[in-house]
Amino acid sequence: MAASPVSTDVDFSKPGRQVGRLRVPRSRDDSGWGTELIPIVVVANGEGPTILLTAGNHGDEYEGQVTLLDLARTLQPGDVTGRVILLPAMHYPACAAGKRLSPIDGKDFNRCFPGDPFGTFGQVLAHYVDSVLLPMCDFQMDLHSGGTGMDILPSACGHALDDPEMMRRTLDMADAFGAPITMVLVEVNAGPTLLAQAERRGIVALSSELGGGGRLNPENLVITQRGARNVLRHAGVLTGTPQVGPYGPSRRMTIPDLAHYVFAPHDGIWEAADPLGAMVAKGAPAGRLHLTEDPDRHAIPLNYAADGLLWCARFAGRVRAGDPVAVIARDL
Numbered sequence: 001m002a003a004s005p006v007s008t009d010v011d012f013s014k015p016g017r018q019v020g021r022l023r024v025p026r027s028r029d030d031s032g033w034g035t036e037l038i039p040i041v042v043v044a045n046g047e048g049p050t051i052l053l054t055a056g057n058h059g060d061e062y063e064g065q066v067t068l069l070d071l072a073r074t075l076q077p078g079d080v081t082g083r084v085i086l087l088p089a090m091h092y093p094a095c096a097a098g099k100r101l102s103p104i105d106g107k108d109f110n111r112c113f114p115g116d117p118f119g120t121f122g123q124v125l126a127h128y129v130d131s132v133l134l135p136m137c138d139f140q141m142d143l144h145s146g147g148t149g150m151d152i153l154p155s156a157c158g159h160a161l162d163d164p165e166m167m168r169r170t171l172d173m174a175d176a177f178g179a180p181i182t183m184v185l186v187e188v189n190a191g192p193t194l195l196a197q198a199e200r201r202g203i204v205a206l207s208s209e210l211g212g213g214g215r216l217n218p219e220n221l222v223i224t225q226r227g228a229r230n231v232l233r234h235a236g237v238l239t240g241t242p243q244v245g246p247y248g249p250s251r252r253m254t255i256p257d258l259a260h261y262v263f264a265p266h267d268g269i270w271e272a273a274d275p276l277g278a279m280v281a282k283g284a285p286a287g288r289l290h291l292t293e294d295p296d297r298h299a300i301p302l303n304y305a306a307d308g309l310l311w312c313a314r315f316a317g318r319v320r321a322g323d324p325v326a327v328i329a330r331d332l
């Protein structure tokens with residue numbers, strides 16, 4: 001495949017702290033050779049592992065963005081053994097707009113991997129992350145929350161992996177992050193995500209879910225800040241051992257299949273029966289879907305298809321047919 005057209009003013013081989021930009025081509029009506037600038041921070045010192053921490057993959061998820069901004073301001077070369085690469089607003093145009101999807105090409109950046117150097121803005125950027133940044137990495141963590149539409153219990157997330165050694169290393173890193181939940185999940189469409197691409201490259205990698213609703217949750221921010229430093233300690237980039245949160249060690253859970261999701265069968269307004277974090281039973285009411293176009297029709301009752309913990313709940317009131325309104329987790 002062709003080389004990336006993305007350039008940068010940071011030198012990844014140089015020791016010390018560098019604050020620079022990725023320059024990504026963006027041709028416009030009034031600027032054919034226009035570019036978008038994406039902030040990047042590299043802190044390197046001596047021989048050691050490389051870890052890439054990313055946030056702002058989706059622009060409406062804030063705990064990770066603020067955590068990496070804090071790290072970018074405070075992490076000093078003397079603290080580090082190896083190299084830390086930070087992208088606090090990886091998909092900067094979506095971050096600046098406070099949106100999940102790209103305001104440039106309309107794509108979900110986390111469905112653009114492994115990317116394409118001849119593709120759209122998001123595909124070009126994804127190809128750079130995959131072909132230039134990931135090959136340098138021993139560890140990667142992509143910080144997400146639930147965004148405008150969902151609210152999710154704070155969790156470090158990995159996929160179920162075929163290689164038992166990689167699964168063990170992934171769970172160890174997730175436990176080190178130290179969120180209340182370590183989650184092994186099946187997603188609706190994991191293939192084109194950054195996490196799946198890092199896994200394909202044999203990198204020990206995680207994503208996360210750290211709240212949602214399009215807000216910055218202060219309690220989840222504390223979890224994220226502790227977690228980011230914990231994974232740096234776990235990787236051996238920072239000294240010391242990971243700190244356990246006040247809720248104790250992470251509870252290992254799983255979402256084994258899509259039967260643990262409740263999907264809306266129709267457009268409408270979602271009225272949930274339970275708050276996020278409730279223990280729910282298979283067959284119990286999950287809530288009601290109100291059909292605004294027809295006052296004569298009863299609201300549609302929906303039931304849970306599995307026992308477990310209400311891990312993810314619809315946050316926005318309005319839903320469309322096919323949207324998940326609840327996701328149930330069980331202990332691993």
Ligand SMILES: [Zn+2]
Pocket residue numbers: 057058061144145146147
């Ligand atoms: Zn996200």
